[in-house]
Amino acid sequence: MAATFTQPHAHGRLFSTSPLPKPTKNLRSPFTVRMSLQETGPSIAVVGVTGAVGQEFLSVLSDRDFPYRSIKMLASKRSAGKQMTFEDRNYTVEELTADSFDGVDIALFSAGGSISKQFGPAAVEKGAIVVDNSSAFRMVDGVPLVIPEVNPHAMQGIKVGMGKGALIANPNCSTIICLMAATPLHQRAKVLRMVVSTYQAASGAGAAAMEELELQTREVLEGKPPTCNIFSQQYAFNLFSHNAPVLPNGYNEEEMKLVKETRKIWSDLDVKITATCIRVPVMRAHAESVNLQFEKPLDEDTAREILKNAPGVVVIDDRASNHFPTPLEVSNKDDVAVGRIRQDLSQEGNHGLDIFVCGDQIRKGAALNAVQIAELLL
Amino acid sequence: MAATFTQPHAHGRLFSTSPLPKPTKNLRSPFTVRMSLQETGPSIAVVGVTGAVGQEFLSVLSDRDFPYRSIKMLASKRSAGKQMTFEDRNYTVEELTADSFDGVDIALFSAGGSISKQFGPAAVEKGAIVVDNSSAFRMVDGVPLVIPEVNPHAMQGIKVGMGKGALIANPNCSTIICLMAATPLHQRAKVLRMVVSTYQAASGAGAAAMEELELQTREVLEGKPPTCNIFSQQYAFNLFSHNAPVLPNGYNEEEMKLVKETRKIWSDLDVKITATCIRVPVMRAHAESVNLQFEKPLDEDTAREILKNAPGVVVIDDRASNHFPTPLEVSNKDDVAVGRIRQDLSQEGNHGLDIFVCGDQIRKGAALNAVQIAELLL
Numbered sequence: 001m002a003a004t005f006t007q008p009h010a011h012g013r014l015f016s017t018s019p020l021p022k023p024t025k026n027l028r029s030p031f032t033v034r035m036s037l038q039e040t041g042p043s044i045a046v047v048g049v050t051g052a053v054g055q056e057f058l059s060v061l062s063d064r065d066f067p068y069r070s071i072k073m074l075a076s077k078r079s080a081g082k083q084m085t086f087e088d089r090n091y092t093v094e095e096l097t098a099d100s101f102d103g104v105d106i107a108l109f110s111a112g113g114s115i116s117k118q119f120g121p122a123a124v125e126k127g128a129i130v131v132d133n134s135s136a137f138r139m140v141d142g143v144p145l146v147i148p149e150v151n152p153h154a155m156q157g158i159k160v161g162m163g164k165g166a167l168i169a170n171p172n173c174s175t176i177i178c179l180m181a182a183t184p185l186h187q188r189a190k191v192l193r194m195v196v197s198t199y200q201a202a203s204g205a206g207a208a209a210m211e212e213l214e215l216q217t218r219e220v221l222e223g224k225p226p227t228c229n230i231f232s233q234q235y236a237f238n239l240f241s242h243n244a245p246v247l248p249n250g251y252n253e254e255e256m257k258l259v260k261e262t263r264k265i266w267s268d269l270d271v272k273i274t275a276t277c278i279r280v281p282v283m284r285a286h287a288e289s290v291n292l293q294f295e296k297p298l299d300e301d302t303a304r305e306i307l308k309n310a311p312g313v314v315v316i317d318d319r320a321s322n323h324f325p326t327p328l329e330v331s332n333k334d335d336v337a338v339g340r341i342r343q344d345l346s347q348e349g350n351h352g353l354d355i356f357v358c359g360d361q362i363r364k365g366a367a368l369n370a371v372q373i374a375e376l377l378l
Numbered sequence: 379m380a381a382t383f384t385q386p387h388a389h390g391r392l393f394s395t396s397p398l399p400k401p402t403k404n405l406r407s408p409f410t411v412r413m414s415l416q417e418t419g420p421s422i423a424v425v426g427v428t429g430a431v432g433q434e435f436l437s438v439l440s441d442r443d444f445p446y447r448s449i450k451m452l453a454s455k456r457s458a459g460k461q462m463t464f465e466d467r468n469y470t471v472e473e474l475t476a477d478s479f480d481g482v483d484i485a486l487f488s489a490g491g492s493i494s495k496q497f498g499p500a501a502v503e504k505g506a507i508v509v510d511n512s513s514a515f516r517m518v519d520g521v522p523l524v525i526p527e528v529n530p531h532a533m534q535g536i537k538v539g540m541g542k543g544a545l546i547a548n549p550n551c552s553t554i555i556c557l558m559a560a561t562p563l564h565q566r567a568k569v570l571r572m573v574v575s576t577y578q579a580a581s582g583a584g585a586a587a588m589e590e591l592e593l594q595t596r597e598v599l600e601g602k603p604p605t606c607n608i609f610s611q612q613y614a615f616n617l618f619s620h621n622a623p624v625l626p627n628g629y630n631e632e633e634m635k636l637v638k639e640t641r642k643i644w645s646d647l648d649v650k651i652t653a654t655c656i657r658v659p660v661m662r663a664h665a666e667s668v669n670l671q672f673e674k675p676l677d678e679d680t681a682r683e684i685l686k687n688a689p690g691v692v693v694i695d696d697r698a699s700n701h702f703p704t705p706l707e708v709s710n711k712d713d714v715a716v717g718r719i720r721q722d723l724s725q726e727g728n729h730g731l732d733i734f735v736c737g738d739q740i741r742k743g744a745a746l747n748a749v750q751i752a753e754l755l756l
Contacts (some may be wrong), residue, residue: 033451195724197575197667198506221595221596221599224490232700233706235705237591237660239658239665240704241718247722250718273724274669274722274724276667276669276734277731278579278667281658281660282617283615291573291669300628322610322621326621327618328615340654341628342628343628345627346571346572346650347650354628358658
């Protein structure tokens with residue numbers, strides 16, 4: 001029942017992501033030796049390198065000693081020409097064009113759906129394997145939608161060096177974080193229905209949204225009206241239904257991603273899911289309240305053991321000291337944390353569980369998952 | 379589908395409640411004439427008058443022109459002797475004792491469960507009708523647990539002037555806010571099961587918690603470690619499982635209140651409820667994501683019409699402009715707002731709905747509901 005995170009109160013780490021390209025520090029410990037820059041590794045491109053997820057791609061590549069031969073820093077024309085340092089080497093941010101992918105083995109995309117649609121197929125044509133963090137290709141037949149701990153088999157056969165490009169989609173952050181905890185339970189007892197309510201951080205709307213939350217909070221504390229550029233309403237000390245467009249069925253696009261992506265990732269078109277997605281004034285980690293209904297009985301002790309042994313999952317479920325997962329505690333962490341594991345009183349015969357899940361939206365919800373996919377390509 | 383609130387962005391109104399007793403202003407418009415202070419009204423006592431809910435009792439009494447002959451301001455020894463002004467009259471805060479209730483007709487209690495247990499029965503013995511905002515008596519057989527719009531019949535026959543005292547319990551804030559929206563739908567289609575996830579404001583833990591959230595936020599923005607007196611962990615830019623004690627079944631007390639109080643208020647011991655209660659860094663209004671399963675089919679358009687006509691409920695459900703209820707928009711408001719009304723995709727045959735509800739925790743979640751109960755006593 002004990003937590004395993006080492007920094008439960010990560011003070012002063014909330015505002016580490018800036019929308020402006022700034023020199024990227026080598027985030028690894030000075031006591032580790034970087035083994036990755038080698039002649040034999042793949043050639044990488046990072047598309048959207050100046051954004052919140054782009055910057056995190058670099059941190060994760062460095063943290064995991066991802067081997068690479070070369071790395072291209074790609075962004076929009078606006079950011080082209082800016083200088084960056086990464087792992088003690090200097091880089092100039094290049095403008096993304098159709099020619100950017102000559103000789104690139106793996107392209108990590110996180111620059112929005114329209115950029116992915118415009119340049120993803122071009123990169124594939126040049127022989128690159130694109131790991132795309134946008135929603136552009138997630139639901140396209142034949143494009144694997146992958147959480148490495150959950151369905152690595154979906155990208156079987158796709159490897160660097162196979163002589164052709166490919167598209168692989170990174171699921172939406174809310175889907176990844178939910179399924180990291182729900183899948184091990186699904187594999188044991190088969191989820192029939194899932195009711196999800198999310199508590200989503202600013203980071204999901206990008207670095208500018210994080211800055212706006214900080215700015216608004218300062219303004220409200222000073223008694224000033226809050227600046228609303230990214231969102232249409234006050235975010236500081238407030239929360240609101242996710243800003244994604246609402247579809248004719250009344251669900252917003254964020255909610256339908258959870259429904260549809262789960263079905264694709266689990267290869268289960270029958271699983272019933274409803275979701276309510278809410279933005280809360282938190283910086284960079286999402287939380288989700290998940291109610292599960294199972295085909296087979298599953299008691300909470302078994303569920304807790306399954307989750308303790310699940311890869312990429314940490315159980316924080318200390319009832320006596322009221323210590324459960326929080327967004328702050330998982331911020332800048334790789335693992336998804338799960339707690340509040342309990343038999344659902346509203347379902348009979350041990351067929352229901354409630355759980356509460358937290359995960360870093362930028363890291364496992366985006367950059368880490370994509371780099372893990374890239375690792376499977378080697 | 380349009381909102382009816384007049385102040386959608388109530389800037390600078392977040393921090394209006396102080397834990398220190400301060401002169402209470404007459405909050406009514408200068409253009410209204412106060413009709414309430416009269417020879418024939420009841421004698422009132424407000425217990426816990428210096429707290430967040432105590433202060434709000436006074437605001438609500440004033441706003442609603444509640445008739446009273448006299449009013450006693452009661453608090454702990456620590457606050458006794460402090461001076462207050464209410465409706466252009468000066469008051470001295472008196473120490474709460476067993477003798478405080480001589481001649482009192484209605485006592486509004488909000489000073490925590492142990493104070494209610496200690497002094498509630500004494501007040502009843504003196505002939506007072508106690509409207510208690512604590513959890514002390516809510517589940518006691520024979521004590522009506524009342525939301526005036528939902529089950530006024532539960533307190534039938536209890537009136538000022540009947541010659542004896544009585545206890546009436548105010549439900550928990552989360553229960554009130556949930557049931558204001560769920561009950562009109564329950565009356566039409568009978569709720570079989572309800573899955574609730576809450577987004578609860580600081581105010582539920584009292585005025586000191588609101589101050590701590592503000593203080594912590596300033597500290598975090600200045601890069602300082604946050605002061606944690608009320609809560610055991612950082613609250614600013616974070617969220618956590620409700621701080622109520624966790625019971626052996628894994629639910630915390632806040633969640634079990636929602637389960638048990640709903641059954642009592644609806645007189646329906648069979649209704650199945652599960653809840654996950656989470657504190658979010660919002661000041662004074664709760665939000666709740668509520669998934670409903672009905673015995674009879676209920677389509678979303680009918681549900682929306684029912685809610686539009688429900689007393690004390692306002693529908694904010696504008697999909698085109700992504701305008702739905704927010705805590706800020708309902709802060710300092712009487713009505714509970716409901717939106718995101720949609721057919722639940724995970725249930726077949728129009729037997730399920732998802733809704734999102736927001737209500738002011740201090741007002742309808744506590745003080746307003748209690749004063750409405752007091753109105754029924756006249």
